[in-house]
Amino acid sequence: MASLDAAFSALADPTRRAILARLALGEATVMELVEPFDMTQPAISRHLKVLEGAGLIVRRIEGTKRPCRLAPSAVAEIDQWLGMLRRALETNYDRLDDVLAAMKPEQ
Amino acid sequence: MASLDAAFSALADPTRRAILARLALGEATVMELVEPFDMTQPAISRHLKVLEGAGLIVRRIEGTKRPCRLAPSAVAEIDQWLGMLRRALETNYDRLDDVLAAMKPEQ
DNA sequence: CGGTTATATAACGATATTGTTATATAACCG
DNA sequence: CGGTTATATAACAATATCGTTATATAACCG
Numbered sequence: 331m332a333s334l335d336a337a338f339s340a341l342a343d344p345t346r347r348a349i350l351a352r353l354a355l356g357e358a359t360v361m362e363l364v365e366p367f368d369m370t371q372p373a374i375s376r377h378l379k380v381l382e383g384a385g386l387i388v389r390r391i392e393g394t395k396r397p398c399r400l401a402p403s404a405v406a407e408i409d410q411w412l413g414m415l416r417r418a419l420e421t422n423y424d425r426l427d428d429v430l431a432a433m434k435p436e437q
Numbered sequence: 438m439a440s441l442d443a444a445f446s447a448l449a450d451p452t453r454r455a456i457l458a459r460l461a462l463g464e465a466t467v468m469e470l471v472e473p474f475d476m477t478q479p480a481i482s483r484h485l486k487v488l489e490g491a492g493l494i495v496r497r498i499e500g501t502k503r504p505c506r507l508a509p510s511a512v513a514e515i516d517q518w519l520g521m522l523r524r525a526l527e528t529n530y531d532r533l534d535d536v537l538a539a540m541k542p543e544q
Numbered sequence: 545c546g547g548t549t550a551t552a553t554a555a556c557g558a559t560a561t562t563g564t565t566a567t568a569t570a571a572c573c574g
Numbered sequence: 575c576g577g578t579t580a581t582a583t584a585a586c587a588a589t590a591t592c593g594t595t596a597t598a599t600a601a602c603c604g
Contacts (some may be wrong), residue, residue: 339443360551396551418460425456487561
């Protein structure tokens with residue numbers, strides 16, 4: 331479960347979520363990712379390192395550039411974990427329905 | 438999107454995820470949540486405050502107890518945001534399929 | 545080769561997070 | 575009322591996070 335720590339904590343930062351949203355449109359180099367943000371290149375480089383460490387992106391080497399793109403594994407793991415919560419919420423919701431249904435006749 | 442910060446960052450902590458997993462089984466009081474952990478009651482109380490602030494749990498008052506249960510809103514918001522990544526990953530995967538399909542003949 | 549471009553890393557300060565202990569609050573019970 | 579139980583809060587230390595500037599590395603281009 332250690333990688334869930336990394337994945338969720340990577341997603342907790344709005345800059346990193348914005349980077350992922352940008353990458354959802356397609357591959358981008360580090361400088362392309364720096365451009366829309368009011369932040370220095372080293373700052374973005376470290377955000378990218380965090381995202382890579384969390385398994386949310388991968389990078390290839392292309393000359394002096396490092397194009398980044400989304401990686402699927404971390405999202406799958408998160409989805410799986412959230413599934414547990416989703417199922418529990420549905421169950422509790424069903425129970426609530428039962429309670430409400432049981433109450434109606436008595437109104 | 439500020440609440441996504443709170444939700445993801447709440448989920449980044451393994452103790453808090455364990456608390457949620459416990460609550461997936463049903464409501465629990467603070468002391469019931471303290472028991473399985475090797476941690477003091479104030480520590481758990483603050484984790485609960487974080488989870489509540491993130492909209493992941495709600496608490497009612499029952500005498501001197503505060504039973505906690507899962508809340509649906511934050512999970513829904515997370516799901517919605519992850520949907521964006523999921524769709525992008527599918528699209529990129531399709532593109533990869535195209536690339537591979539285009540490569541095969543040349544092998 | 546020498547200058548420029550793309551990216552990474554180190555060092556540092558400011559702030560946030562997480563745990564602890566000590567203590568406050570407030571309901572419950574005899 | 576007085577003691578116990580359930581929970582919250584304050585104060586504090588240790589550590590992590592996030593930004594910055596300065597600098598390193600290494601590919602590219604003329």
